[in-house]
Amino acid sequence: MQLSTLACMPHEQHSLEPPLPHLTEPNLAALLRERNIWTPMIQQALIQVRSSHKHQLRDNGIPYLQEHIYPVAAEVVHAYEHDRHEPAPESVVTAALLHDTVEDDPAFTLTRCRELFGTEVARIVSLLTKTPEDNDPNLPETQK
Numbered sequence: 001m002q003l004s005t006l007a008c009m010p011h012e013q014h015s016l017e018p019p020l021p022h023l024t025e026p027n028l029a030a031l032l033r034e035r036n037i038w039t040p041m042i043q044q045a046l047i048q049v050r051s052s053h054k055h056q057l058r059d060n061g062i063p064y065l066q067e068h069i070y071p072v073a074a075e076v077v078h079a080y081e082h083d084r085h086e087p088a089p090e091s092v093v094t095a096a097l098l099h100d101t102v103e104d105d106p107a108f109t110l111t112r113c114r115e116l117f118g119t120e121v122a123r124i125v126s127l128l129t130k131t132p133e134d135n136d137p138n139l140p141e142t143q144k
Contacts, residue, residue: 022066023074025050031074035087041117042090045097048116052105073097091117095124102129 025046032038049069056064076096080088088096094117101108102125110129114122 022062023070024066025070028070028074031077032093035077035081037077037087037090037093039090041094041121042097045094045117048108049097049101052101052108056104069097069100072099091120091124094121095128098125099128101125 029038029046032042049065053064053069058064058067060067073093073096077088077093080086080092098108098113098117098121102110102113110122110126113125
């Protein structure tokens with residue numbers, strides 16, 4: 001199964017582990033250290049997402065970082081390993097962490113992403129970022 005296919009499937013159809021209701025940053029850091037992908041770029045991405053999402057809470061009161069951003073990054077790490085039988089690249093983990101930042105933080109544009117994290121990370125983030133056009137009701141579902 002291709003990693004891109006995993007990203008489009010409902011969690012229950014591809015999950016390699018039970019869904020994480022929430023995940024703390026120290027737990028995510030431990031996972032990344034365990035896999036030898038605890039890099040300065042990933043640490044910088046964590047600083048960025050902490051800054052960009054610090055005030056966001058889910059309806060249940062759990063911080064958005066713990067209930068969405070960190071679990072998505074962990075799931076990407078697990079899915080990549082399962083699919084490719086090797087650790088997820090730094091750019092993939094970084095993009096997984098930053099995937100909602102452009103949408104949620106007006107100061108963090110794709111240009112800023114490219115400046116801080118490079119072209120590859122910005123390209124992946126752009127593929128995961130909803131634009132205003134994505135919400136166009138006249139756009140066919142296959143193009144959203």
